[in-house]
Amino acid sequence: MADPAHEVWAAAAPLWGWAVESARWGWQNLDDPVGPLLAEHVLLSYASVLIGLVLAVPLGVLSVRYRVVYPPVLSGVNALYAIPSLALFFLLLPYTAFSPWTAIIPLALYTLAILVPNVVDGLNQVPDHVRQAAAAMGFSPLRRLLQVELPVAVPVIIAGLRVAAVATISMVSVASLVGLGGLGGVILTYGFARNFAAPVVVGITLSVALAFATDGLLVLAQRALTPWARDRGPARRGGRGLAVRRRATAAARAGEKGAL
Amino acid sequence: MNVAADVASWFAQPENWRGPGGIPVRFAEHVYYSLAALALAAAIAVPVGLLTGHTGRGGFLAISLANFARALPTIGVLTLVVLGMGLGLVPVLVALVALAVPPILVNTYEGVRGVDPQVTDAARGMGMRGREVLARLEVPLAMPLILLGLRTAAVQVVSTATIAAYVGIGGLGRFIVDGQSQQIIEQILGGALLVVLLALAVTALFALLRRLVVAPGLRSRPASPSS
Numbered sequence: 233m234a235d236p237a238h239e240v241w242a243a244a245a246p247l248w249g250w251a252v253e254s255a256r257w258g259w260q261n262l263d264d265p266v267g268p269l270l271a272e273h274v275l276l277s278y279a280s281v282l283i284g285l286v287l288a289v290p291l292g293v294l295s296v297r298y299r300v301v302y303p304p305v306l307s308g309v310n311a312l313y314a315i316p317s318l319a320l321f322f323l324l325l326p327y328t329a330f331s332p333w334t335a336i337i338p339l340a341l342y343t344l345a346i347l348v349p350n351v352v353d354g355l356n357q358v359p360d361h362v363r364q365a366a367a368a369m370g371f372s373p374l375r376r377l378l379q380v381e382l383p384v385a386v387p388v389i390i391a392g393l394r395v396a397a398v399a400t401i402s403m404v405s406v407a408s409l410v411g412l413g414g415l416g417g418v419i420l421t422y423g424f425a426r427n428f429a430a431p432v433v434v435g436i437t438l439s440v441a442l443a444f445a446t447d448g449l450l451v452l453a454q455r456a457l458t459p460w461a462r463d464r465g466p467a468r469r470g471g472r473g474l475a476v477r478r479r480a481t482a483a484a485r486a487g488e489k490g491a492l
Numbered sequence: 493m494n495v496a497a498d499v500a501s502w503f504a505q506p507e508n509w510r511g512p513g514g515i516p517v518r519f520a521e522h523v524y525y526s527l528a529a530l531a532l533a534a535a536i537a538v539p540v541g542l543l544t545g546h547t548g549r550g551g552f553l554a555i556s557l558a559n560f561a562r563a564l565p566t567i568g569v570l571t572l573v574v575l576g577m578g579l580g581l582v583p584v585l586v587a588l589v590a591l592a593v594p595p596i597l598v599n600t601y602e603g604v605r606g607v608d609p610q611v612t613d614a615a616r617g618m619g620m621r622g623r624e625v626l627a628r629l630e631v632p633l634a635m636p637l638i639l640l641g642l643r644t645a646a647v648q649v650v651s652t653a654t655i656a657a658y659v660g661i662g663g664l665g666r667f668i669v670d671g672q673s674q675q676i677i678e679q680i681l682g683g684a685l686l687v688v689l690l691a692l693a694v695t696a697l698f699a700l701l702r703r704l705v706v707a708p709g710l711r712s713r714p715a716s717p718s719s
Contacts, residue, residue, distance in 0.1 A: 316651025316691060319684030322668060326495070326677065398563050405565035409658070416567050424571045432575065436568035443563035 250433065257430035258438075265418055265431075270438055273414025276335050277401045277442075283336065284343030284396060289389075291344070292351025293377065305348060313345035317403055321410045335407035342403070343396040350392025354385030383457070390454040394447050401443040405435070415439045498678035499685065508682075513666070519686065521662040525653045526690075529585050530646050533592030538638065541600025545634070546626045551601055558594035566591050566652055570659065579660040584653070591652055592645035599641025603634025635706050643698035650691045654683075664690070 258266055291309075295302035320338035328334040358381050366380040382389075408416025415435040423432035455461075502508060509515050544551040566587050573583035607630050615625050631638075657665030667683025670676075703711070 310695075311692075313647070316654060316684070316687045318651065318654045318665075318668065319687050322672070322680045322684050325680075398559070402563050402565045405567040406655075408567065409655070413567070416565065419565070419568045419571050423575070427575060429572065429575045432568055432571045436565060436572065439565045439568065440560070440563045 254430040254433035258434035269414050269417045276404045280336050280339035280400050281397050283340040288347035288351050291348050295352050296355045309344040309348050312341045330411050335412050339400050346396040347392045350388050354388030358384045386457045394450045397446045398443045499681045502678040502682045518664050522664040526649045529588035529649050533589045537593045537596035541597045545601040545604025558597045562594040574659050584656040588649050592649050595644040596641040599637045603637030604630045607633045632707050646694045647691050
């Protein structure tokens with residue numbers, strides 16, 4: 233009797249209407265709230281991840297050079313990670329007020345829990361013979377670090393960056409509760425406050441799209457930074473599987489801090 | 493250090509410890525929301541992770557879905573469900589479950605996948621069936637990672653449950669939200685501090701749990717399949 237396909241379409245129709253309405257709202261409001269808030273979202277998340285990376289590399293290098301440093305550093309970044317983001321935003325409000333730093337400082341600190349272990353793992357997996365070859369060629373320790381060890385560690389570091397970037401981009405929205413959350417502002421101010429679903433859908437969609445686009449950019453960056461891996465071809469034995477796995481392991485290892 | 497003194501005096505006031513809006517009640521509510529969300533998420537993610545990890549089928553799909561869920565902004569999910577269903581506990585639980593599933597799923601899957609095939613082969617050679625291999629070998633070996641996933645999810649859920657206050661229900665977020673609307677800084681900080689303490693307690697609890705349920709031979713290793 234009832235055509236199942238027809239029922240599916242009937243159920244999907246409101247969803248389709250929703251999607252159309254949301255797309256229209258997003259397009260009509262591109263100049264006013266959506267575009268600028270998307271730009272703010274990019275700024276807040278990228279700045280946080282970059283600052284996190286700038287802090288994580290020296291911390292990781294120190295942890296590898298001086299083994300005793302690593303356990304306290306690891307406990308430290310894990311303790312930071314246990315502090316809720318909303319709490320940190322509020323704790324910072326009296327000092328940084330409504331400047332971008334109120335969002336950037338906590339978000340950057342969270343990335344450390346993901347990035348520091350990845351930098352350490354990346355540096356630790358540099359083969360000994362590579363290190364020795366560099367030393368035998370007369371590389372100073374600093375030059376060896378910059379030109380040999382860090383480049384070899386790039387895939388693992390970027391695996392961490394990918395996890396950190398996705399987590400940070402989804403977390404930025406929380407900062408809208410203190411008035412600066414990029415697309416979170418679209419969701420809360422235009423959606424929640426006005427009881428209107430279209431801005432919420434637009435905010436979620438753009439946030440997810442930004443996360444995936446950034447992830448893609450990082451994959452491209454890895455290809456650009458590790459030409460030797462590309463020349464050799466993506467190792468037939470489990471190229472993709474290995475990459476997926478490495479990333480998932482990085483996520484697992486980092487104890488990823490997800491949305492918020 | 494004026495602020496610290498203010499916060500201390502906020503904690504010292506007896507009326508903050510009494511009644512339905514008191515610290516103990518709010519704390520209990522917060523624990524209740526978090527536990528409910530974590531239990532629901534674990535009920536979804538652990539079986540899926542074990543099954544995909546054990547069979548090796550659907551793993552890519554499961555991980556991709558988890559990555560997608562991880563990219564979802566929690567605030568957005570919460571708002572969307574609130575607009576659909578109204579204020580209350582359900583939207584909060586949906587948002588928290590969406591938050592907690594990815595780390596549990598990814599870690600459970602990776603934990604089972606990471607079991608040395610030689611070990612499972614040996615178990616099969618000894619006559620164990622698939623189900624026994626999973627229950628007696630893969631689950632115990634994956635336990636450190638499963639616990640890590642649960643811990644990660646639990647800490648996130650505890651910290652995120654603060655936003656429950658924005659959709660009109662209780663929990664420690666009430667102190668933060670109401671403190672903000674009434675401009676009582678020490679109440680915001682007091683609420684934040686309580687959430688931090690709860691998150692740290694969760695971390696400690698999982699360290700204890702790790703001692704209890706992880707096989708002694710695995711305990712000395714770090715909770716990651718590091719080489």
